[in-house]
Amino acid sequence: xxxxxRRCVTTLVAAAAIAFSSAAxxxxxxxxxxxxxxxxxxxxxxxVWNIMKARGFDTxxxxxxxxxxxxxxxxxxxxxxxxxxDVLIGGPTVLxxxxxxxxxxxxxxxxxxxxxxxxxxxxxxxxxxxxxxxKQLAIDMGxxxxxxxxxxxxxxxxxLGKDITVVNANFAVARAQLxxxxxxxxxxxxxxxxxxxxxxxxxxxxxxxxxGWKEITGDAGWEIVPAMRADFIAKxxxxxKMLLAALADTAAVMHKExxxxxxxxxxxxxxxxxxxxxxxxxxxxxxxxxxxxxxxxKKSLRDMMDRAVKAGxxxxxxxDKIFLQ
Numbered sequence: 424x425x426x427x428x429r430r431c432v433t434t435l436v437a438a439a440a441i442a443f444s445s446a447a448x449x450x451x452x453x454x455x456x457x458x459x460x461x462x463x464x465x466x467x468x469x470x471v472w473n474i475m476k477a478r479g480f481d482t483x484x485x486x487x488x489x490x491x492x493x494x495x496x497x498x499x500x501x502x503x504x505x506x507x508x509d510v511l512i513g514g515p516t517v518l519x520x521x522x523x524x525x526x527x528x529x530x531x532x533x534x535x536x537x538x539x540x541x542x543x544x545x546x547x548x549x550x551x552x553x554x555x556x557x558k559q560l561a562i563d564m565g566x567x568x569x570x571x572x573x574x575x576x577x578x579x580x581x582x583l584g585k586d587i588t589v590v591n592a593n594f595a596v597a598r599a600q601l602x603x604x605x606x607x608x609x610x611x612x613x614x615x616x617x618x619x620x621x622x623x624x625x626x627x628x629x630x631x632x633x634x635g636w637k638e639i640t641g642d643a644g645w646e647i648v649p650a651m652r653a654d655f656i657a658k659x660x661x662x663x664k665m666l667l668a669a670l671a672d673t674a675a676v677m678h679k680e681x682x683x684x685x686x687x688x689x690x691x692x693x694x695x696x697x698x699x700x701x702x703x704x705x706x707x708x709x710x711x712x713x714x715x716x717x718x719x720x721k722k723s724l725r726d727m728m729d730r731a732v733k734a735g736x737x738x739x740x741x742x743d744k745i746f747l748q
Contacts, residue, residue, distance in 0.1 A: 460511035514567030529654035539613035540632030558607035605653035
């Protein structure tokens, strides 16, 4: 009788273990894996995913984050366009271009404002974009930042490329060009802007993207925003809501637990200590997460895309299907 009881107990324990294992497997399978485009570059885009993963915000909100890092911005976008990744945080006007080329994407919310886009100069007599007439500006002509600056310049009656000579250069090269005095000004974004502010206090900002955009539109605009592939949303309808919740938590760490976020930035993105803190304290880095259904967010994004078309960057604006309905 005693042997039978032990056998029964053993059987029950084994059955319970199997049941627990099965339940855990089902629970894991219920959590979709969201593959996101990231970068190996020391910029704030990968820091978003690093903070999210380090703090467990993906599992908290019901998904598994799989950040895939790429060495260049072109590869970063290409992975999303081909379906190798499901999500990226990118420039609104570039997303419009991808959408018009047939990439099934939906912008799901807001992200970083244009405050992290700045133009530095060394010459104290250069105080604004207008003062660059007849001078040289190093700027990446393939990026959405160039489009923002050109649209602003047009509104001020300045022909960027004619009145101001443009030297095509990525952010790091632009800085090097200004350092060597080969150009009179250079456009960079965060975190390079905060690194420069610490290392070269003799340089000064002559243009801030958010301030400039607000001057001509009344709105701070958006540097980069989250987009998700429509085919992924079809399979996982709750994915946009889950991701936005995780992004909101990540933004809260950046703005309310900045020291903790700075530590993660140093350990994972290899940024110098204090750079995230500097970017936040300066007001340049503003990570604001709202759903694209927010009327003001949608209006602002639509205005940016329409202005890019009017400036001649694209033949047509994206229809409203680009926004998550």
